[in-house]
Structure formats: structure tokens, C-alpha cells
Amino acid sequence: MIARSQHPYHRSPHSAKQIDAMRPIFSCLLPLLIQAQVQPSWTKPIAPFQIADNLYYVGSQDLASYLVVTPTGNILINTNLVTSPPQIRASVQALGFRWNDTKILLNSQAHYDHAAGTAEVIRHTQAKNMVMDGDVRTMETGGRADFLAPSPNIPAYPPAHVDRVLHDQDTVTLGGVTLTAHKTAGHTPGCTTWTMRSHLPGEPAQALRNIVIIGGTGFWSEYHFVAAPGHPVSYPSIVQDFQHTFSVLRALPCDVFLGAHGQYFDMLAKRKRYPHAGPAVFIDPDGYKNYVAATQQTFEKELSKQEAAAGGD
Numbered sequence: 001m002i003a004r005s006q007h008p009y010h011r012s013p014h015s016a017k018q019i020d021a022m023r024p025i026f027s028c029l030l031p032l033l034i035q036a037q038v039q040p041s042w043t044k045p046i047a048p049f050q051i052a053d054n055l056y057y058v059g060s061q062d063l064a065s066y067l068v069v070t071p072t073g074n075i076l077i078n079t080n081l082v083t084s085p086p087q088i089r090a091s092v093q094a095l096g097f098r099w100n101d102t103k104i105l106l107n108s109q110a111h112y113d114h115a116a117g118t119a120e121v122i123r124h125t126q127a128k129n130m131v132m133d134g135d136v137r138t139m140e141t142g143g144r145a146d147f148l149a150p151s152p153n154i155p156a157y158p159p160a161h162v163d164r165v166l167h168d169q170d171t172v173t174l175g176g177v178t179l180t181a182h183k184t185a186g187h188t189p190g191c192t193t194w195t196m197r198s199h200l201p202g203e204p205a206q207a208l209r210n211i212v213i214i215g216g217t218g219f220w221s222e223y224h225f226v227a228a229p230g231h232p233v234s235y236p237s238i239v240q241d242f243q244h245t246f247s248v249l250r251a252l253p254c255d256v257f258l259g260a261h262g263q264y265f266d267m268l269a270k271r272k273r274y275p276h277a278g279p280a281v282f283i284d285p286d287g288y289k290n291y292v293a294a295t296q297q298t299f300e301k302e303l304s305k306q307e308a309a310a311g312g313d
């Protein structure tokens with residue numbers, strides 16, 4: 001139960017310590033724990049909805065999946081848990097789109113809560129799987145190459161072949177629609193923030209909005225930013241990666257604030273206002289700035305703490 005609060009938002013240093021203390025117990029209960037880590041909001045369905053002319057939400061109450069619709073096929077961002085594809089498929093079909101029109105698969109990060117359904121989606125749709133360089137091995141080993149593995153917080157999942165390796169600021173284009181991949185590493189070495197420009201229903205015809213889908217900026221007690229007796233840093237460039245990520249996110253123009261978890265952008269609260277206000281509820285440049293600033297502060301605080309504990313300054 002304690003571990004359930006750890007993975008997605010990683011904000012509670014106290015429970016982070018508790019989980020370390022309880023690790024010996026967890027390792028005997030590993031199969032149970034993997035089940036326990038799946039939070040109800042990760043599997044609970046939510047009716048799919050439109051965000052922009054060509055962008056739809058097809059995830060669960062908290063695990064975000066996005067469908068980008070184009071005249072020559074669709075792009076799916078995030079396949080989520082190993083159990084999620086039937087739910088995502090049902091959402092795609094409920095919107096009137098065809099599952100088999102899924103031509104390209106993208107992801108926010110290669111953790112099991114965003115990428116574990118990938119192998120199944122490829123099997124059903126033959127979509128091309130495109131992954132940021134730092135997460136390719138993790139995707140192709142089903143999480144086993146994750147720098148945190150083996151860990152009860154990093155359950156393995158069915159490995160998925162990568163068809164195209166993406167690099168920072170690469171673009172993915174289908175049917176005249178272009179998304180840009182920003183490498184926002186640290187949470188995973190290939191964590192990706194996706195951006196696109198699009199028109200929102202109800203807005204003036206010429207108005208285009210900057211849409212940002214944050215890949216993830218969190219960490220938990222297993223992340224080591226500073227080498228200390230007993231453990232090395234999680235991976236050599238992790239601190240620079242996080243710092244670069246925050247500078248990239250601060251600089252991105254954002255009107256429509258989205259992310260890999262609904263909680264990043266208060267999706268459920270915004271969704272409540274949606275029936276009256278429509279997709280404009282997701283226009284939240286201040287919410288975006290505040291989120292980036294708050295998570296940067298959380299990171300810097302933890303970095304200072306680890307530096308102090310290691311005897312640095």
C-alpha cells in the first residue's frame with residue numbers, strides 16, 4: 001500500500017523512507033506488490049473526449065493516452081499498463097475511429113505504467129513503434145534494462161521492438177500532422193515531452209494553440225543523484241538530465257497543458273468543467289508554469305539533501 005503512492009508523483013519523502021525500510025518485506029511479496037502498485041485510477045475508465053480538432057484523450061482516469069487523428073491514419077501516445085489496450089481500443093472506437101488505423105505508437109516514458117501495453121498494440125495494429133534514444137533498451141527489454149531494475153517499483157512487461165529511434169527535437173509526421181519529441185530525461189533516460197500545434201473546437205478558425213504533453217519530472221527514493229557509500233549515482237548524467245529537462249520545459253510555449261498522468265494537469269477537475277466550457281478547459285499556461293516550477297523545486301531540494309548527506313556543499 002505504501003508503494004502505491006511512490007511511483008507516479010513521487011512527492012512524499014517520508015513514505016519514500018518507509019519504502020526503503022520495508023524493502024525486505026516487499027521482496028518476499030513481490031508478485032502481490034506488482035498488483036498492489038496499480039492504483040485504481042490507473043485502470044478506472046473515463047469516457048474519451050476531444051481536446052483539439054485532431055487530438056483526443058483515450059486513457060483511463062489517470063494514465064493518459066492520446067490519439068492524434070490524421071487523414072492517413074492515427075498516432076497513439078502511450079499504451080499504459082499491460083491490461084490497458086482493450087480499454088484504449090474501446091475509447092478509440094467509442095469516438096468513431098478505427099483501432100486498425102493506429103499507424104504510429106509514441107510514448108512519454110518506458111515505465112510499465114505508460115508502455116507495458118505496447119507489444120499487444122503492435123500485434124493488433126502493426127503500428128510503428130518510435131522511442132526516444134535513452135529508453136530504447138528499456139522498451140526492448142520490457143523494463144529489465146531500466147536503471148532502477150530490478151525493483152518492485154519497476155515491474156517488467158512484454159518487450160516491444162523499436163522501429164524508429166528518436167533523438168531530441170526529432171519530429172514525427174503523419175497525414176500532415178507533426179509532433180515534436182523533446183528529450184526531457186531524468187525520470188527515465190529517454191523520457192519524452194511531446195508538443196504539437198493545433199486548433200481547438202470553438203476557437204476562431206485561424207487560432208492555433210501550443211500543446212505540451214509532459215513526459216514526467218518525478219523521482220522517488222531509489223533515485224540517487226549523488227554517489228554515496230553503498231550506492232553510485234543512478235546513471236552518470238542524471239542530474240544534468242533533470243536540470244536540462246527543467247530548462248527545456250520552462251522555455252516551451254504552452255497553451256494547452258497535458259501530461260502522461262492526468263494528475264500532472266488536474267485532468268479530473270478540468271473534465272468536470274468540460275461539459276460547459278469545452279476543450280478550452282485545458283488551456284492553462286499558468287498551471288503549466290506552476291507545475292514545472294514546483295517539480296523543479298522538488299528536484300532541487302532533493303539534490304541539495306543528497307549532496308549534504310554525501311558531505312558535499
Ligand SMILES: [Zn+2]
Pocket residue numbers: 007109111187216
Ligand atoms: Zn514513470
